[in-house]
Amino acid sequence: MDAYTPRKEHKFTFGLWTVGNRGRDPFGDVVRDVVTPIRAVQKLSELGAYGVNLHDNDLVPLDATPTERDRIVKEFKKALDDYGMKLVMGTTNLFYHPVFKDGAFTSNDPKVRAYALQKSMQAIDLAVELGAEIYVFWGGREGTECDASKDPADAIKRYRECINFLIGYVKDQKYSLRFAMEPKPNEPRGDIFLPNVGAMLAFIETLDDPDMVGVNPEVAHEHMAGLNFAHAVAQALEAGKLFHIDLNAQKLNRFDQDLRFGSEDIKGAFFLVKLLEDHDYDGPRHFDAHAYRTEDEDGVWEFARGCMRTYLILKEKARQFNEHPAIQELLAQVQPRDAELESLMSRYSPQNAQVLRQKQFDIEAMGKKGLGYEKLDQLVIDLLLGVA
Ligand code: DIG
Ligand code: MN
Numbered sequence: 079m080d081a082y083t084p085r086k087e088h089k090f091t092f093g094l095w096t097v098g099n100r101g102r103d104p105f106g107d108v109v110r111d112v113v114t115p116i117r118a119v120q121k122l123s124e125l126g127a128y129g130v131n132l133h134d135n136d137l138v139p140l141d142a143t144p145t146e147r148d149r150i151v152k153e154f155k156k157a158l159d160d161y162g163m164k165l166v167m168g169t170t171n172l173f174y175h176p177v178f179k180d181g182a183f184t185s186n187d188p189k190v191r192a193y194a195l196q197k198s199m200q201a202i203d204l205a206v207e208l209g210a211e212i213y214v215f216w217g218g219r220e221g222t223e224c225d226a227s228k229d230p231a232d233a234i235k236r237y238r239e240c241i242n243f244l245i246g247y248v249k250d251q252k253y254s255l256r257f258a259m260e261p262k263p264n265e266p267r268g269d270i271f272l273p274n275v276g277a278m279l280a281f282i283e284t285l286d287d288p289d290m291v292g293v294n295p296e297v298a299h300e301h302m303a304g305l306n307f308a309h310a311v312a313q314a315l316e317a318g319k320l321f322h323i324d325l326n327a328q329k330l331n332r333f334d335q336d337l338r339f340g341s342e343d344i345k346g347a348f349f350l351v352k353l354l355e356d357h358d359y360d361g362p363r364h365f366d367a368h369a370y371r372t373e374d375e376d377g378v379w380e381f382a383r384g385c386m387r388t389y390l391i392l393k394e395k396a397r398q399f400n401e402h403p404a405i406q407e408l409l410a411q412v413q414p415r416d417a418e419l420e421s422l423m424s425r426y427s428p429q430n431a432q433v434l435r436q437k438q439f440d441i442e443a444m445g446k447k448g449l450g451y452e453k454l455d456q457l458v459i460d461l462l463l464g465v466a
């Protein structure tokens with residue numbers, strides 16, 4: 079036990095599919111035995127996690143009878159109680175079965191879209207029964223390879239129709255559930271609709287009840303699009319739409335690696351953790367990631383331990399940043415305040431516009447001013463490398 083030992087209060091969660099990942103990839107078979115949902119709950123609780131998440135079929139097989147389903151749910155609920163774990167987020171697997179090969183909510187076939195809604199309503203019931211208050215939609219199959227196959231505007235309309243239908247279902251059932259939509263630019267589809275946080279935020283505003291819907295940004299997915307993940311999360315936070323987050327790591331310009339959190343791009347991971355902590359994000363810290371294919375089951379638990387440990391190390395580094403004299407002194411210099419100008423700009427008025435138009439600015443001197451960011455960034459490097 080040290081300062082970086084996870085505790086329930088840190089709200090770390092893992093999808094059953096993460097520690098249950100058996101290492102299959104497009105070019106190789108499984109390398110690990112099954113980790114059952116109950117074993118995952120037990121081991122993650124022992125490691126200090128707060129809860130787990132699941133797709134419907136991570137727990138209940140597609141072909142389970144209602145009786146089998148109820149037995150499985152009863153046993154799983156007992157495991158959650160026995161090990162003091164929460165079921166935090168639910169989601170529907172709308173990507174594995176061949177029926178979804180050309181999408182679920184955006185499929186050209188109305189029978190597929192109708193089945194996707196039916197499956198989603200059943201999965202929502204399951205998640206609510208297990209105590210979830212967040213429901214994620216990751217449209218992994220909502221996209222194209224052949225753009226001749228469907229009008230992308232029609233696809234967005236179908237997507238909206240299905241999400242609105244499920245908003246109606248949740249309200250009708252009086253469930254206390256919020257939706258979090260998870261963007262990804264591609265993979266498994268050649269191109270996926272609503273590819274990043276910005277696109278998803280715009281889509282959410284077109285729904286019947288935008289307040290009920292937020293985003294679930296994932297590190298690897300914004301990185302796949304070459305975007306700054308902390309900036310994407312900041313936009314969601316600032317809009318009050320960060321309902322959930324998928325933490326992992328990713329090397330640029332590669333397939334979705336879903337690596338252990340913080341194992342790549344340490345500076346990016348640091349500024350993400352700093353953002354979440356500075357803004358008192360109180361949602362779950364979900365690791366949507368998996369161990370390397372090289373690992374056995376012991377390696378899987380090292381992976382899970384590492385995700386949480388690195389988050390806590392970076393959380394401590396963020397505290398040190400906020401108390402670091404040289405960094406804070408430099409920040410005060412590079413972030414000057416000007417009460418008069420800030421007041422003028424804060425709200426338009428003819429008077430403010432008139433005063434602003436009379437202002438004189440020495441833009442040559444302003445342009446020549448050195449901002450000291452080299453020194454500031456090196457102080458961050460010193461801090462992260464443990465020499466500050
Ligand atoms: C992939 O990043 C997706 C699926 O794992 C799941 O539907 C979602 C929930 O975290 N992330
Ligand atoms: Mn991913």
Ligand code: MN
Pocket residue numbers: 216260296324366
């Ligand atoms: Mn994810």
